[in-house]
Amino acid sequence: MPKILITGCSSGFGLAIAHKFLDAGWDVVATMRTPRNDLLPPNDRLEILRLDVTSADSIAMAVEAAGTIDALVNNAGVGMLNVLEGTEMSKIRELFETNVFGAMAMAKAFLPQMRARRSGVVVNVSSTVTLQPPPALSIYSASKAALNAFTESLALEAALFGIRAKLVLPGSAPTTGFGKNAVSRMGMEIPEPYTAFVHDYLTKLRSGTEVTTAGAVAEAVWRSVTESDAPMKIPAGADAETSFREAGPMLA
């Protein structure tokens, strides 16, 4: 059976991606910062590993324990809703450590074995914020834009050895823990001169009728992993598909 390793499986998209590949008969390494055995159904093909993508030691232990994998999904990520003036530099660095450097470190850790076998796929979970820059998300958008540029360039290097690198771009998914997790980790003290502006943006965002589901993201990751001619960027969710259409072929 092919084997996939997914980061950030404690909730949201990561959990849905793990379910999807388990249901399809894959061997699944579901990684979590704090491992839990009660989130996914017991299965001989499921291995749960501890992994914090910001820790070199944690990555080394996960690589050792996972063994040979066919697909790596860098899904772990954290959001931040604030204007630049309300954001501490330490939090900006913390966010980039997970969303950007974590994905780079994971790809770097698994590339040697994929290169030796001349096969494998790395899928990075980005966001449609990279298509239409929203307000109050400059740091988060910058991290995902960096992830896009990294992945598109990596794809050219990796292709030399039969390895694919792909991007999945979800839209806004209010049903995952993303917003709550972002606020609890990154804070959300909007400086007073910006509060009305951010409030208006949030009201507009919440009035949107199209949203992304975790199932749509799992489906997009499935396509990226299993279709050898999958597009470089796949939208995930109804709102993401609309963003792709509006962005046009050059941006998407």
Ligand SMILES: NC(=O)c1ccc[n+]([C@@H]2O[C@H](COP(=O)([O-])OP(=O)(O)OC[C@H]3O[C@@H](n4cnc5c(N)ncnc54)[C@H](OP(=O)(O)O)[C@@H]3O)[C@@H](O)[C@H]2O)c1
């Ligand atoms: N939800 C949205 O609207 C949305 C839209 C576009 C893109 N995305 C992206 O989709 C991905 C998943 O988001 P989600 O909606 O499923 O959010 P979520 O429910 O908050 O899940 C994020 C996952 O990442 C994990 N994580 C955070 N920091 C980590 C680290 N240092 N090492 C390992 N794992 C870490 C979290 O683990 P803990 O439980 O331990 O914190 C959690 O499992 C993220 O990359 C996010 O940027 C989300």
